[in-house]
């Protein structure tokens with residue numbers, strides 16, 4: 102019997118997009134994919150599946166409650182951007198820090214560790230103290246003037262009280278339709294994972310999914326909620342072994358990496374354009390630093406050695422790409438995953454305006470077939486495929502249909 106594929110393609114997912122961005126119009130990417138799939142006769146072999154939106158509780162299996170509430174309220178206003186969504190929390194915390202520091206100074210009891218502990222207690226559970234330190238730059242948070250016996254805010258913290266701080270704005274616009282679509286996407290990813298693990302489905306494709314830049318308390322680069330992380334977390338709770346996350350989107354999956362950097366049960370193989378030539382070093386977010394997509398970023402603590410980042414030079418060809426892929430393939434195979442999440446972003450195709458690559462659908466086809474083989478080897482075929490990036494409609498629809506053809510024929 103010929104293979105069949107389950108696909109989540111409700112218009113509610115396709116609505117993800119921005120009227121202001123000609124290359125990211127709501128509905129356009131999903132419609133282009135479905136038209137192409139129909140033209141190729143692929144829909145004959147597809148079973149379309151639906152799921153509703155994710156609940157707050159489901160989103161909070163990764164995202165903080167304060168972040169979800171902040172996204173909802175900011176998107177309801179349909180204005181501004183979300184990339185600085187935690188900025189109000191941070192600004193409140195910095196104001197508190199300033200007040201606590203000044204009180205300690207006034208009492209002659211300036212003690213950096215006491216002030217930090219008070220701040221950490223106040224921030225929880227909105228965001229972790231480490232995240233906060235990351236945000237400001239740990240060295241610049243507090244300055245202890247030993248001569249004067251006082252503490253004061255460092256330059257990094259002071260800068261956060263200034264509304265002109267570039268971190269307070271970003272490209273991820275706050276739109277009610279995007280928040281709704283993001284919930285549907287997460288609902289689909291969770292439903293698909295549940296059905297795959299229950300044995301109802303084996304291979305699933307969700308074209309409008311794979312929003313891998315979202316962090317626990319931060320929207321980043323058009324990503325609100327991180328559907329790959331939600332799916333992986335759910336699978337970790339159902340399985341005893343390793344879950345593999347393979348990401349070929351041309352941008353590194355920084356949100357997924359950060360979520361599982363210390364988790365040994367999540368093995369990550371991520372091929373992406375060198376972070377020194379692509380996001381986050383874009384005109385839209387020039388202030389970003391410390392991008393974790395370098396080869397030496399291989400996980401932390403108990404997760405060390407369980408992540409593989411492969412950075413591509415600009416203008417990488419199919420042959421060069423597939424040679425690099427063999428390292429990722431061997432890395433994943435050695436971990437014997439019980440479930441694989443594959444982020445099949447096609448924004449590395451030569452036609453895509455958001456990257457600097459020369460890839461063709463031949464590379465997408467070959468990698469997808471080999472991911473299928475990996476899933477068949479150790480995971481009982483259990484494979485969730487998330488469409489990821491792709492911002493030039495011709496290339497995107499061809500890329501995603503190439504993925505579907507590989508999933509159906511392998």
Ligand SMILES: [Zn+2]
Pocket residue numbers: 350351352446448489490491
């Ligand atoms: Zn991308």
